[in-house]
């Protein structure tokens with residue numbers, strides 16, 4: 309893999325995630341996803357372009373170069389593998405592993421990665437539902453924020469791995485594979501009855517980071 313800085317890798321991983329989610333690769337979407345200011349992101353996007361990892365068209369739409377895509381897939385794949393190892397083998401809670409994995413994934417050798425792959429058995433996704441074989445995502449599911457009242461849902465993926473977002477989801481009682489029914493929604497929030505004492509109330513932007521299967525396809529629920 310060519311030499312790229314840890315910061316460049318993190319941006320490439322975010323771009324890959326937008327690509328997997330079928331969303332436009334723009335600096336604005338990167339800024340939103342990473343919780344950074346537009347100027348910070350513009351600076352890094354220019355650097356990625358200078359380094360030949362991405363290209364931009366006249367409308368400022370970003371696309372990967374072949375090298376950039378290879379680096380992004382490799383980085384995302386290692387990150388997701390480490391996250392799965394931290395939850396399944398070391399029993400660290402799923403909402404805490406993203407930042408830990410960020411520190412480990414860039415430093416480990418291929419030999420350690422191979423041992424981790426053995427240790428996680430047949431797991432195919434990170435603990436947030438993203439494929440360890442990066443780029444091979446099954447393009448389906450609906451954003452929880454878009455499900456009407458009465459819709460039956462099963463939690464499939466957490467799209468935004470910022471610690472504060474995952475912390476909110478964990479505090480609301482969500483986890484992958486959990487099934488429930490949307491009981492109420494308004495402009496600010498969505499309420500879902502997951503069988504707990506009281507329904508989970510999620511802010512609309514938070515609910516927009518959760519991908520669910522809706523009742524139309526319950527048989528397709530992945531075990532992760």
Ligand SMILES: [Zn+2]
Pocket residue numbers: 388391406434435436437438469
């Ligand atoms: Zn993850």
